[in-house]
Amino acid sequence: GTGGGVSTFDGVTWTTYRTAERLAGNSVNAIAIDGDGHKWFGTQDSGVSEFDGANWTTYTTVDGLAALDVYAIDVDGEGHLWFGTRAGVSTFDGDTWTTYTTADGLADNWINAIAIDGDGHKWFGTGAGVTEFDGDTWTTYTVADGLVTYYVDAIAADGEGHLWFGTDGGVSEFDGVSWTSYTQADGLADNWVKAIAIDAQGHTLFGTDGGLSEFDGVSWTTYATADGVVHNWVTAIAIDAQDHK
Helix, strand or coil, rough: CCCCCCEECCCCCCCECCCHHHHCCCCCEEEECCCCCCCEEEEECCCCCEECCEEEEECCCCCCCCCCCEEEEEECCCCCCEEECEEEEECCCCCEEECCCCCCCCCCCEEEEEEECCCCCCEEEEEEEEECCCCCCCCEECCCCCCCCCCCEEEECCCCCCEEEEEECCCECCCCCEECCCCCCHHHCCCEEEEEECCCCCEEEECCCEEEEECCCCCCCEECCHHHHCCCCCCCCCCCCCCCC
């Protein structure tokens, strides 16, 4: 089809890439940029595509990807790519693919979100809690530990080493020892949190089904369509080098 794909904007010109330009699939769920400036696109049903600015390379289950549906991508400090799929997590070091599943220690094989903290630990959000992998040991956290609900849709690590988890029932913060949860009763726009980002001031931004909420550690501010947000259903947030959201 002619719909979907990926668009890039250099400040002047828009360019769109689709399957005709060798993108694996036009429905794109996740994007990441590695240390070499290569762009990685996780698609629905078609695998992951890498674009180095000139050439496209697609990886599928034939290469070692756990599944063709890719919902999350992150890059670790060693330049390894981590892909969250519906059948586990796959990591790619440029040569070799490795996949991890519930048999290794994941809470669930369907991965909604990935984040890598300052210590290089990988965090995977699933429908059955969040799993941390330190390179050797797998640890899963659930409602019994302090997570507000089991379904984790977004993860971010702040500058103090705290992890933030967006769920379908609010936000949970984990400082490595203690858990704190926030819901609409505290000032969150909506309890279903789809995206999280941390700005240069250390403020945490949450994309929800009811608008964009910002938390500075004390006060909550929500932005919705009345403030200029195009739609109250906010599913992705990014912050550029000028701290523009």
